[in-house]
Amino acid sequence: MNTISDELVQQHGLSHDEYARILEMLGRVPTATELGIFSVMWSEHCSYKSSRVHLRTLPTAGKRVLQGPGENAGAVDIGEGLAAVFKIESHNHPSFIEPYQGAATGVGGIIRDIFTMGARPIALLNSLRFGPLDDPLVRRTFAGVVAGIAGYGNSIGIPTVGGEIGFDDSYTGNPLVNVFCLGIARADEIVKGVASGVGNAVYYVGAKTGRDGIHGATMASAEFDDKSADKRPAVQVGDPFMEKLLLEACLEVMRTGALVGIQDMGAAGLTCSTCEMGSRGGAGVTIDVSLVPQREAGMTPYEIMLSESQERMLLVVRRGHEAEVERIFEKWDLHAVHIGEVTSGGRLCVKHHGEVVADIPNAALTDEAPVYRRPMAEPAYLAGARQLSLAALGPPPPAREVFRRLLASPAVASKQWVYRQYDHMVRTNTLVVPGMGAGVVRVKGTTRALAMSVDGNGRFVHLDPFLGAQLAVAEAARNVACTGAQPIGATNCLNFGNPERPDIMWQFARAVEGIGAACRALDIPITGGNVSLYNETDGRAVLPTPVLGMVGLIEDAATVVRRAFRGEGDAIVLLGAGRGELGGSEYLKVVHGLVRGTPPVLDLELEAALQRLLVAGVAAGLIRSAHDCAEGGLAVTLAECCFNTGLGASVEVPSVDVETAFASVATLFGESASRVVVSVQADRTAELVAAAQAGGVPAAAIGRVGGERIRIAMAGQIAIDEPLAEAEDIWSRVIGGYFDRPRGAA
Amino acid sequence: MRARVFVTLKPSVFDPQGTTVAEALHTLGYATVTDVRQGKYFELEIDARTPEEARRVAAEAADKLLANPVIESYRIEIDAGAGAAASAGVAR
Amino acid sequence: MRARVFVTLKPSVFDPQGTTVAEALHTLGYATVTDVRQGKYFELEIDARTPEEARRVAAEAADKLLANPVIESYRIEIDAGAGAAASAGVAR
Amino acid sequence: MKFAVVVFPGSNCDHDAYHAVKHVLGQDAVFVWHKETSLSGADVVILPGGFAHGDYLRTGAIARFSPIMQEVRRFADARGPVLGICNGFQVLLEAGLLPGAMLRNRSVRFQCEHVFVKVEQTDTPFTLGCRPGQVLKIPIAHGEGNYYAEPAVVERLERNRQVIFRYTTAAGAVTAEANPNGSVNNIAGLCSEARNVVGLMPHPERACELAIGSADGLVVLESAVASVTQRAVAAAR
Numbered sequence A: 001m002n003t004i005s006d007e008l009v010q011q012h013g014l015s016h017d018e019y020a021r022i023l024e025m026l027g028r029v030p031t032a033t034e035l036g037i038f039s040v041m042w043s044e045h046c047s048y049k050s051s052r053v054h055l056r057t058l059p060t061a062g063k064r065v066l067q068g069p070g071e072n073a074g075a076v077d078i079g080e081g082l083a084a085v086f087k088i089e090s091h092n093h094p095s096f097i098e099p100y101q102g103a104a105t106g107v108g109g110i111i112r113d114i115f116t117m118g119a120r121p122i123a124l125l126n127s128l129r130f131g132p133l134d135d136p137l138v139r140r141t142f143a144g145v146v147a148g149i150a151g152y153g154n155s156i157g158i159p160t161v162g163g164e165i166g167f168d169d170s171y172t173g174n175p176l177v178n179v180f181c182l183g184i185a186r187a188d189e190i191v192k193g194v195a196s197g198v199g200n201a202v203y204y205v206g207a208k209t210g211r212d213g214i215h216g217a218t219m220a221s222a223e224f225d226d227k228s229a230d231k232r233p234a235v236q237v238g239d240p241f242m243e244k245l246l247l248e249a250c251l252e253v254m255r256t257g258a259l260v261g262i263q264d265m266g267a268a269g270l271t272c273s274t275c276e277m278g279s280r281g282g283a284g285v286t287i288d289v290s291l292v293p294q295r296e297a298g299m300t301p302y303e304i305m306l307s308e309s310q311e312r313m314l315l316v317v318r319r320g321h322e323a324e325v326e327r328i329f330e331k332w333d334l335h336a337v338h339i340g341e342v343t344s345g346g347r348l349c350v351k352h353h354g355e356v357v358a359d360i361p362n363a364a365l366t367d368e369a370p371v372y373r374r375p376m377a378e379p380a381y382l383a384g385a386r387q388l389s390l391a392a393l394g395p396p397p398p399a400r401e402v403f404r405r406l407l408a409s410p411a412v413a414s415k416q417w418v419y420r421q422y423d424h425m426v427r428t429n430t431l432v433v434p435g436m437g438a439g440v441v442r443v444k445g446t447t448r449a450l451a452m453s454v455d456g457n458g459r460f461v462h463l464d465p466f467l468g469a470q471l472a473v474a475e476a477a478r479n480v481a482c483t484g485a486q487p488i489g490a491t492n493c494l495n496f497g498n499p500e501r502p503d504i505m506w507q508f509a510r511a512v513e514g515i516g517a518a519c520r521a522l523d524i525p526i527t528g529g530n531v532s533l534y535n536e537t538d539g540r541a542v543l544p545t546p547v548l549g550m551v552g553l554i555e556d557a558a559t560v561v562r563r564a565f566r567g568e569g570d571a572i573v574l575l576g577a578g579r580g581e582l583g584g585s586e587y588l589k590v591v592h593g594l595v596r597g598t599p600p601v602l603d604l605e606l607e608a609a610l611q612r613l614l615v616a617g618v619a620a621g622l623i624r625s626a627h628d629c630a631e632g633g634l635a636v637t638l639a640e641c642c643f644n645t646g647l648g649a650s651v652e653v654p655s656v657d658v659e660t661a662f663a664s665v666a667t668l669f670g671e672s673a674s675r676v677v678v679s680v681q682a683d684r685t686a687e688l689v690a691a692a693q694a695g696g697v698p699a700a701a702i703g704r705v706g707g708e709r710i711r712i713a714m715a716g717q718i719a720i721d722e723p724l725a726e727a728e729d730i731w732s733r734v735i736g737g738y739f740d741r742p743r744g745a746a
Numbered sequence B, C: 001m002r003a004r005v006f007v008t009l010k011p012s013v014f015d016p017q018g019t020t021v022a023e024a025l026h027t028l029g030y031a032t033v034t035d036v037r038q039g040k041y042f043e044l045e046i047d048a049r050t051p052e053e054a055r056r057v058a059a060e061a062a063d064k065l066l067a068n069p070v071i072e073s074y075r076i077e078i079d080a081g082a083g084a085a086a087s088a089g090v091a092r
Numbered sequence D: 001m002k003f004a005v006v007v008f009p010g011s012n013c014d015h016d017a018y019h020a021v022k023h024v025l026g027q028d029a030v031f032v033w034h035k036e037t038s039l040s041g042a043d044v045v046i047l048p049g050g051f052a053h054g055d056y057l058r059t060g061a062i063a064r065f066s067p068i069m070q071e072v073r074r075f076a077d078a079r080g081p082v083l084g085i086c087n088g089f090q091v092l093l094e095a096g097l098l099p100g101a102m103l104r105n106r107s108v109r110f111q112c113e114h115v116f117v118k119v120e121q122t123d124t125p126f127t128l129g130c131r132p133g134q135v136l137k138i139p140i141a142h143g144e145g146n147y148y149a150e151p152a153v154v155e156r157l158e159r160n161r162q163v164i165f166r167y168t169t170a171a172g173a174v175t176a177e178a179n180p181n182g183s184v185n186n187i188a189g190l191c192s193e194a195r196n197v198v199g200l201m202p203h204p205e206r207a208c209e210l211a212i213g214s215a216d217g218l219v220v221l222e223s224a225v226a227s228v229t230q231r232a233v234a235a236a237r
């Protein structure tokens, strides 16, 4: 009879009460393998035990939703019998420990989630957060993460069509690496992660199982501290070549009808895939781990069940079709191994050379895993941080200087150094490439296209989690609407600190409420997502960072617009109105080193009207370019519309009504929401303005495209007047400047 | 002085490149090659007076840049001069 | 038996990776590192009875696959057994 | 007219080449798996881009041993038009069907961007529809496209007019700035001595429709069609 010490229970990240529940559920002391299985399945990462009660409140239904949360990825109907299958995943902790491999395996993982559903992945995006680039260690992490994303995505041949990058001290020891993937499937051929049909064969295919990543799932659920070094052998190395073979072979197998269900082995590896598939199918699964292909000698059942080796899939194959499936995998130089069967009775039974080493009801590991309603309390910092007295800041620097400093801020500056490393054109679908707004890919065989954007703003959420999260939803949706796409579904990745702290839990809960409220108002269902908690270093949490991944549908791919101005003489129209809001802005951060104030107000009705106007205006060929105002406000937005075009702009903007000393910077750099800079053929300006007014959207023709300067006047006075080439030069060199030697230097 | 630095993946770390090379060798008929591990190899020319000094510089370079301590280990050999025998390597 | 194969770019071939490493080392303050060349390193486990046989297999593998003669040359060392001294390398 | 697109494990621009040939150009296209031993009676062979065998070891190093490569060699020896794009070019180099080798990009990073290449020679099956000196805007997407050959070989290539594409400015000037990866003499593409085998790093198949940024690459595929037609006419005479 084995015994389990308190210490062992603790090492497995299980609380006293949780262990007591295991004893009760099993009616006996667990075996070591069972203890390991419980520990990973009941970890925060796999069980969502702290977040589940909140996530349940998100709106997940909609007329296009084909698959909501609960499967490997969500799916929405995009017409013509097709579905867009998409999801976002975090790989934060692994990317800190080993940036290249951590990011690479993050990409690998989310791609598997998509093709597991029977969809061919056609686009990747990523949302990244780092500490300041002045820190050499941060630079190393940054370069490693970007190279890892490139290394995996490029090799497997899925274009990375967009993303975003933010910087803040709080991410220095805990970067965020969130990867989004979208694939296309036939709507009636979506494959699920189910095991059913007693006697059907369970197959293992892909890379061999090694000792890597053991405890990876529990690691992602524990705060970093000095002791985390002990857990470090848990680094997984990605093999994109293997994944490419798996991708092609699995899609081929799916076309045969031989498959009952399939799931990738991600976090918690074989454990998670077996019990989740069984649980979804209302069946049991019995496997013999001695049959699992192993990379190292002498692996124990515990290790095999918990290994997080990458590029592995679990399949349930209809009886009688085994040879057909094996043959397809052989063609791709993969060996599918029959490791078990589907059983009745709903238990996960693990054998080792025929001897039972674990026997657990699936439900105990999935539906009946612990769920906590953790205590919440408004954080103490909030009241103070929300106070912002502009007067106390002293006089602001001249607008021209602020403009230049903002263009040189890594958060605003061109990300070309990054996305040039990503193959963003492979598959020849990319209509809008990175740097030109939301990524847009066409759907071959149809007239349609899909726009995608990932957005989040940790500062806003830090200052008001409810509003900040709403703003993230609005920005992501607005970004896709700027291309002409109707937002039709979203996924989210919630990156927060330690949920056992009431103030963090409060941030989390409020942010989820905000996402829900905004999605309801904009009529956008959430079809899935990911939660990453314990993003802390030595007790200090990252800025609370919910990231929204938004998908929009464009009926006629030929109408797509980008952010760049199109032609000399076009009129520039500002949709929406500025209120001069500087709370949480890039301006305050860059110029005054502050994260303070209240985020911009958000009128969701106006936001919805604005997005409707954009979609209709683009479809009608009226709007020729569109770019939303985000970090850096109107002035930066205007500049970005000029960059990469050789076209300047000259505008006169109405001054906002704030303290006079700050009127200029608030007008130019304030980050009021629901604003978009569009361009329109000059003789159609009135048409657009009228359409806006009819839709209830403020609109003002503020100037025209052309010339070689960026000129912004306010109240009759020139505030900014910069040569386009100089501004573009500043903006385009920032990130590369941290990594590349200046040309000509010895 | 020349330092030769061999960087290899730690034994427990998966080596997809080595695995792929091994498979290719099998396809080519080299069945007796039972395992392949692929690593990196650096030759550093170091302006040092003593082999010890060269080794110290090479080790620092390896620690900071050439090897990734999370997944790799390295070994250094010093060629004191052209034609001189390699001094014994020190692994870490 | 273990064969160690070092593949290096021929001296006449520009080595972008080595150059980048050298620059990075200079940035880190290692001015005494005057040149860096980066190559590949393979460890082949070979089921061979004699070191000569292992060397022959390794050389064939290098000729056919591991090195590209247009830009690279290689060197082989054989570890006859654990703890045994490396036999002298043969370059080509 | 039939194009064969060879698929190695790890090829990932196979669908792009297929799409360009079949749906943009309107010609017949078939995928040919690397383990096959027949090119299915194709008139033109494309070795597409990607990461054959993961590009582990060296780009193209393992792919050259694939069974289909014997057929490709036979086809090339019979003067059939063979186009190697990016990874396909690298395979041709490793297989010895074209001279030289690829080094890491000078930047030591993968680069994906539109570049300009000048068509240096129009007497190959893949450039005969070009104007001499025509500049094409075509994307690159590679980490190892830094072409190298020994000086004597480069000299011979130049003398034999085997350099088919060169990286240039938009105006066709051969400058160091226009060279994205450090290739010797700004070489972006080559042909064999018999001129029927062409390899290039840029991706013409990704530049066949304006909607995706450029249609300048289409002329490369159109040339192949014209060349096969010409050969057929010549043979009939």
Ligand SMILES: Nc1ncnc2c1ncn2[C@@H]1O[C@H](COP(=O)(O)OP(=O)(O)O)[C@@H](O)[C@H]1O
Pocket: A126, A127, A128, A160, A161, A162, A163, A164, A165, A411, A412, A415, A418, A419, A422, A433, A434, A435, A436, A437, A438, A439, A455, A479, A628, A630, A631
């Ligand atoms: N990590 C990244 N990967 C790929 N593309 C990126 C990345 N970061 C930024 N981009 C691209 O750069 C452009 C500007 O990004 P951002 O400033 O966040 O845009 P916006 O303000 O419109 O949200 C976008 O087109 C985006 O897709």
Ligand SMILES: [Mg+2]
Pocket: A164, A455, A456, A630
């Ligand atoms: Mg953004």
